[in-house]
Amino acid sequence: MADIEPYENALDAIPGAHPYPRSSRYHDAEIGVHRMADGTEVRYTKRRLLPPLSDAVDDETAPHTVSGGERPDLLAQHYLGDPGQWWQIADANPVLDPYELTEEAGRVIAVPHAGGFPGAGAGARYV
Secondary structure, three states, X not given: OOOOOOHHHHHHOOOOOOOOOOOOOOOOOOEEEEEOOOOOEEEEEOOOOOOOOOHHHHHHEEEEEOOOOOOHHHHHHHHHOOHHHHHHXXXXXXXXXXXXXXXXXXXXXXXXXXXHOOOXXXXXXXX
């Protein structure tokens, strides 16, 4: 009977395999390997760096005026079709805590276009 290979090693055998699903904010993050004093390797996800916010972001997002009772996950469900994609809205706005996005009614936040398609302007479609 063949030995069962650990999950992490099985992923290494698949070109392009990554421990995070494509919908995760860590999918494109680089995986590092730290070697302990006893030689044991420990894999970790390296820090995910965001691109700088610039005028180009305006072309890749649409404005949304926050209403009372909204939450980042509800906005992600509405605009992107997946509440787990709230991090895309957080990435498009300069906040540390995602709940800063919706804590103040009337605040205008940037919502990225579904699928990351830039330049769709006011006629942009969401899912």
